[in-house]
Amino acid sequence: xxxxxxxxxxxxxxxxxxxxxxxxxxxxxxxxxxxxxxxxxxxxxxxxxxxxxxxxxxxxxxxxxxxxxxxxxxxxxxxxxxxxxxxxxxxxxxxxxxxxxxxxxxxxxxxxxxxxxxxxxxxxxxxxxxxxxxxxxxxxxxxxxxxxxxxxxxxxxxxxxxxxxxxxxxxxxxxxxxxxxxxxxxxxxxxxxx
Numbered sequence: 652x653x654x655x656x657x658x659x660x661x662x663x664x665x666x667x668x669x670x671x672x673x674x675x676x677x678x679x680x681x682x683x684x685x686x687x688x689x690x691x692x693x694x695x696x697x698x699x700x701x702x703x704x705x706x707x708x709x710x711x712x713x714x715x716x717x718x719x720x721x722x723x724x725x726x727x728x729x730x731x732x733x734x735x736x737x738x739x740x741x742x743x744x745x746x747x748x749x750x751x752x753x754x755x756x757x758x759x760x761x762x763x764x765x766x767x768x769x770x771x772x773x774x775x776x777x778x779x780x781x782x783x784x785x786x787x788x789x790x791x792x793x794x795x796x797x798x799x800x801x802x803x804x805x806x807x808x809x810x811x812x813x814x815x816x817x818x819x820x821x822x823x824x825x826x827x828x829x830x831x832x833x834x835x836x837x838x839x840x841x842x843x844x845x
Contacts, residue, residue, distance in 0.1 A: 657684040657741070657759075661766070661803030667691045671704055674736075678705075684738045685759065687766035687803035688712075691732040701734055708736035711747045711755050715768075733804075735766045748791060753784060754804075756791050763795050767804035769820075781816060785823045792827050800829060 660683050664670025670688070677683045686708070693700060693714055701710040715731025735755045737745050744760040754767045765788050770780045792800050808816045810831060824831065 658682060659685040659687065659764075659801060659803065661687040661689075663689045663805050664691050667693050667697075667700060671700075674705065678707075684741060685764065686734075686736040687755075687764065688734045688736065689732070689766070689768040689805040691734055693732055698734075701736065705736055708738055709742060709745060711735045711737070711750055711757055712766075713750050713752055713755070715752045731768060733766055733768050735764060753780075754787065756788075758795070758798070761798050763791060763798040763800045765791070765800065765802040765804070767802060767806075769805060769807045771807040778815060778819070781819055785819070789823070789827060800827070802829065 658681055660677055662670065662673065662677075664674075670691070674686060674688070677686075691701075691712075691714075695714045698710075698712065698714055701708075701712070712734030713732065715733075731752065733750075733753065733755055735757050737757065737759055741759055744758075746758045748756040748758060750756070753769070754765065757764045757766075767784060767788065769784060770777045774780060788802065806820060808814070808820065810817050810820060810833070823829075
């Protein structure tokens, strides 16, 4: 209800153990209120690490390792996982709407926060997964038209490139009156990130 500023960071952890130190640094140095995190690589049994390491935050997310764990002994490298952290001072304004392996959608006051992990190159039915995710996100945007919407996450494509995936995402952004933060000021940041 108040018009207070909040700091939001979207960050690909590249593994909980590797990225958790950066979360702590950002939290203490810059007073970050909300983290939209991707690729924590934790199994369902280890998701409590977020609550243990960051008790000053509400934690909403899921593991992408559920099907791997259900098959027995883990083989290969860990993958995926998504988590949104909201500082506890915002608890009375916060409501989780839905969470899945690839997205978490949370309301904080009049802001619809969408944390998403889009599929990378080589994923089976990559375009179909993109379309399904954008349909879901579009549904929630239409359900809360009076809210501001922030989408953070790992898009796994260079949005300034001319390819099927990037064009699909950019068309979605345009049709929902969203804009890319990397183009603020008229220039495109082309530095690669996770």
